[in-house]
Amino acid sequence: MDLDRTDLAVVRELQTDGRLTYETLAQRVGLSRPATRARVQRLLAGGGVRVVAVVHPAVRELTTSAHLSIGVSGPAEPVARAIAAMPQAPYVTLTAGSRAIMAELRAKGLAELDRAIESVRSLHGVDAVDPLISLQQLKDPYLLAGRPDVPELDATDRLILDELERDGRLPFAELAERVGLSPGAARARTLRLLDGGVAKVLALVRPDLLGLGVLCGFAVRLEGERDTVARHIGGWDRVSLLSACMGRAELVGTISAESLTAVRKTLEEMRACAGVRAVESWVHLELVKERYDLTTPGS
Template sequence: MDLDHTDLAVVRELQTDGRLTYETLAQRVGLSRPATRARVQRMLDSGAVRVVAIVHPAVRGLTASAHLSIDTHGAAGPVARAIAAMPQAPFVTLTAGQRAIMTELRTEGFAELDRAIERVRTLPGVRTVDPLITTRQLKDPYLLPDPPAAAELDELDRRILDELERDGRLPFAELADRVGLSAGATRSRTLRLLDGGVAKVLALVRPELLGMGHLCGFAVRLDGPADPVAERLASWDRVSFLSACLGRADLVGTITAESLPALLATLERMRACEQVSGVESWLHMELVKERYDPGASAPAPAPAQGAAAETADSDPL
C-alpha cells in the first residue's frame, strides 16, 4: 500500500495518540471528517496500520526479557514461525548475518524466561541459541517512559485493556457493551488507565511505509561504563530501540533507516564512539511477528459484522 503525504500526516498523529477523534484528526491534517475517517479505515483494512493499546509490561507482570540470536539446521522460516506461535515471543524476524533468526522474549520473571529459552532450544531445527538478558530498557517506541503509578487494577480494568489491545479505537459505547459498564463509567476508567501510564494507544505502522524500510539490529561491546554511550545512542533518531543487557554484549538495539547508506553511516558513527570496543550487526530481512497484545500467538479476532456496522461512523472519544 502506498501512503501519500496526507496519509503520512494522519499516521503521525495516530502514532502520538491513537484515540484522537476523527474531528480532531481532520482539523490537524486539513481534511473533512468523512475524508479523514475514510483514509484511516482504508489503512486499517489493508493491514498497513494497526491502532492498539500498548500496556506497560509491569502491569502484565512481564518483568523479564531477552533477545535471542538463533541458528538453525536447514531452513529458518519454519523455526521462526514456530517461535512466533509462542505467546512469550512478541517479536520475531528472519535476519541476514551470523544468525538466521532474532527474537524477543518477555515473561513473568526470570524463572519463566529460562523455561521459554529452553523451549526455543528444543524446537525442531534449532541449532544454537545465544541469549542477551535485558537489564534495562533504554529506548522503546512501544514502552511508556516511566513505570505506571502504583494502582490496583480490578477485573473490569483488565477487560478494558484486553479489548483496547485488540482495537485501540473502539468507541466508548461499544467498549462499554463488551465489558458490561455504562459508557460514562467506561470512559472514566479508560482515561484513568491511559492518564496513569498503564497503557497508551498508538498506531503501529510497517517501517517501509514511512520511508524507513531498512532495519538493522546491533550489539555493542564497551570498554567502560555503559551509561554515557547508551545515552548518546538513545538520542540518535535512527536508533529506534535500545536496551542494556548481559551476555556477549553490553547494549542491544535496532537502527531504522531510509537507506542502506544511512544504515552504514549510523554503524560507522557507532563504531567511532569512545569506549565502544566492538559492534556486531545484522539485517532484519523479514518481520515474522510484531505483536504486543494478549493474543500475540495469533491474529486478533475481527469484530462481528453487526458491531462493525453499528460503530462505523463513531469516534472513540
Template sequence: MELDGTDLSIVRELQSDGRLTYETLAQRVGLSRPAARMRVQRLTESGAVRVVAIVHPAVRQLSASAHLAIDTEGAAAPVAREIAALPQAPFVTLTSGRRAIMSELRTAGFQELERTIEHIRALPGVRTVDPLIATRHVKDPYLLTDEPTVALQDDVDERILAALEDDGRLPFAELAVRVGLSAGATRSRTLRLLDGGVAKVVALVRPDVLGMGFLCGFSLRVGGEAAAVAAQVERFARVTFLSTCLGRAELVGTITAESFDAVRATLEEMRALPAVREVESWLHLELVKERYDTASRPA
C-alpha cells in the same frame, strides 16, 4: 500502499495518540471529519497501520526480557513460526548474518525467562540459542517508561484493556457492550487507565510504509560504562530501539532507516565512538511477528 503527505500527517498524529477523535484529527491535518475517518479506515484496512493499546509491562508483571540470536539446522522459517507462536515472544525476525533468527522475549520474572529459553532450545531445528539478558530498556517506542499511577480495579478493567489491545480505536459505546457497562462508566474507566499510565493507545506502522524499510539489528561491545555509551547511541535518530544487556555484548538495538547507505552511515557513527570496541550487525529480512500489544496478555 502509497501514502501522501496527509496520510503521513495522520499516521504521526495516531502514533502520538491513537484515540484522537476524528474531529480533532481532522482539524490537525486539515480535512473534514468524514474525510479523516475515511483515511484512517483505509490505512487500517490495508494492514499498513494498526491502532492498539500497549499495556505497561509492570501491569503484566513482565520484569524480565532477553534478546535471542538463534541458529538452525535446516530451514529457519518453520522454526521462526514456532517461536512466534509463543506469547512470551513479541518480536521474531528472519535475519542475515551469523544467526538465522532474532527474537525478543518478555516474561514474568527470570524463572519464566529461563524456562522459555530452554523451551526454544528444545524446538526441532534449533541448533544454538545465544541470549542477551536485558538490564535496562534505554529506548523503546512501545514501552511506557513511567510507572503507572493507578492500579487495575477488577476484571472489568482487564476486559477493557483486552478489547483495546485488539482495536485501540473502539468507540466507547461499542467498548461498553463488550465489557458490560454503560457508555459513561466505560469512558470513565478507560480514561482512568490511560491517564494513569496503565496503557497507551498508539499506531503500529510498518516501517516500509513510512519509507523506512531497512531494519538493521546491532550489538556493541564497549569499554568502560555501558550507560555512557548508551546515552550517546540513544541520540542517533535512526536508532529506534536500544537496551543495555548482559552476555556477549553490552548494548543491543535496532536501526530503522530509509536506505542501505543510511544504515551504513549509522553503523559508522557507532564505530567512531571511542568506547565502542566491537560492532556486530545483521539485517532483518522478514518480520515474522511484532505484537507488543498482545504478547503480555494473560492466558
C-alpha cells in the same frame, strides 16, 4: 500501500495518540471529518497500520526480557513461526547475518524467562541460541515510562485492556457493550487507565511505509562504562530501539533507516564512538511477529 503527505500526517498523529477523535484529527491534518475517517479506515484496512493499546509490562508482570540470536539447521521460516506462536514472544524476525532468526522474549521473572529460552532451544531445527538478557530499556517508542499511577485493577479494567489491545480505536459504546458497562462508565474507566499510565493507545506502522524500510539490528561491546556511550547512541534519530544488556554485549538495538547506505554510515559512526570495542550487526529480512498484547501461561 503508498502513503501521501496527508496519510503520513495522519499516521504521525496516531502514533502519538491512537484514540484521537476524527474531529481533532481532521483539524490537525487539514481535512474534513468524513475524509479523515475514510483515510484512517483505508490505512487500517491496508494492514500496514494497526492501532492498539500497549499495556505497561508491570501490569502483565512481564518484567524480564531477552533478545535471542537463533541459529538453525535447515529452513529458518518454520522455526520462526514456531517461536512466534509462543505467548512469551512479542517480536520475531528472519535475519541476514550470523544467525537466521532474532526474537524477543518477555516473562514473569528470570525463572520463567529461562524456561522460555529452553523451549526455544528444544524446537526442531534450532541448533544455537545466544541470549542477551535485558537490564534496562533505554529507548523504546512502545515502552511506557515509570510505574502506573492507578490502584489495583479489577476484572473489568482488565477486560477493557484486553479489548483495546485488539482494537485501540474501539468506540466507547461498543467497548461498553463488550465489558458490561454503560458508555459513560466505559469512557471514564478507559481514560483513568490511559491517564494513569496503565496503557497507551498508538499506531504500529510498518517501517517501510514511513520510508524506513531497512531495519538493522546491532550489538555493541564496550571498553568502559556504558552510560555515556548509551546516551550518545540513543540520541541518534536512526536508532529506534536501544537496551542495556548482559551477555556477549553491553548494548543491543535497532537502526531504522531509508537505505542500506544509511545503515552502513550509522554503523560506521557507531564503531567510531569512543568506548566502543566492537559492533555486531544483522539485517532484518522479514517481520514474522510484532505484538504487544502478551499474556503468559497461567496469567
